[in-house]
Ligand SMILES: NCC(=O)CCC(=O)O
């Protein structure tokens with residue numbers, strides 16, 4: 579068979595003529611040159627590790643939808659906090675799986691001084707004072723219906739929820755929380771939390787707003803982790819942002835900053851890199867992404883099936899957040915990636 583020789587019409591330009599000799603591959607030619615021009619880097623300082631807390635002692639439960647992630651009793655969470663601090667992870671974010679008997683229509687248990695979240699904060703702060711603690715004040719782990727607000731006649735009532743969330747934030751600060759991170763998306767909660775913290779002398783407790791939390795299918799495994807998946811009826815579209823919207827996300831972030839948020843968060847993460855970039859460009863404040871449970875589990879599942887290289891996909895996804903403008907990432911991969919970065 580004759581080899582096919584593509585026709586080169588007379589007068590065709592050479593590649594150097596086409597590119598003007600600007601060859602971008604020049605700096606990609608070797609590992610050393612790629613390292614030299616690398617624009618963004620992931621470090622352990624970028625990581626926030628979300629952990630799940632349960633009652634009891636020496637208890638560790640698998641979460642089937644999140645391979646490698648566990649619910650832990652407070653004593654084991656303290657050990658994990660020690661490990662995280664040794665790895666250099668700056669902060670933990672704690673989420674409770676509250677006993678069913680303690681959940682009710684209004685999520686009143688969030689107002690118990692000694693609920694599991696506050697006990698975990700106290701224990702971790704006592705043992706590992708050098709690690710930052712971020713607590714969520716949303717009601718969903720505490721309500722019998724799994725919604726983030728107080729439910730009356732089929733409506734999530736905004737203002738009553740805000741008052742309860744602000745009161746809970748004060749208890750969390752009193753327990754030692756460094757950053758209050760409300761994830762409920764009620765209107766006015768940032769300002770109400772800031773006022774409540776200041777009125778109680780917690781001027782140094784910061785607020786990381788889940789400013790743009792989208793109504794998303796990617797939270798599925800988390801709902802198994804905190805035990806709300808069987809409880810939740812309907813959806814959260816009356817308070818989370820429609821995932822079709824981007825200008826609305828900017829307005830939410832602007833509002834939360836005006837109310838006193840110190841930091842912004844975008845959630846979920848990877849499908850929302852455009853939002854991260856918009857917020858960073860627009861406001862230039864510390865901006866975080868939450869790489870949520872579904873994002874974690876997709877990488878783990880595809881990797882377990884041999885369809886992708888899990889480690890590489892993990893690192894690529896985390897670096898993508900940095901490129902998009904994030905100052906840090908809440909990720910269930912935190913200890914795994916910290917070990918890798920250290921090694
Ligand atoms: N308030 C915290 C979350 O909703 C986390 C969601 C997830 O990881 O899917």
Ligand SMILES: [Mg+2]
Nearest residue numbers: 764765766830
């Ligand atoms: Mg808002």
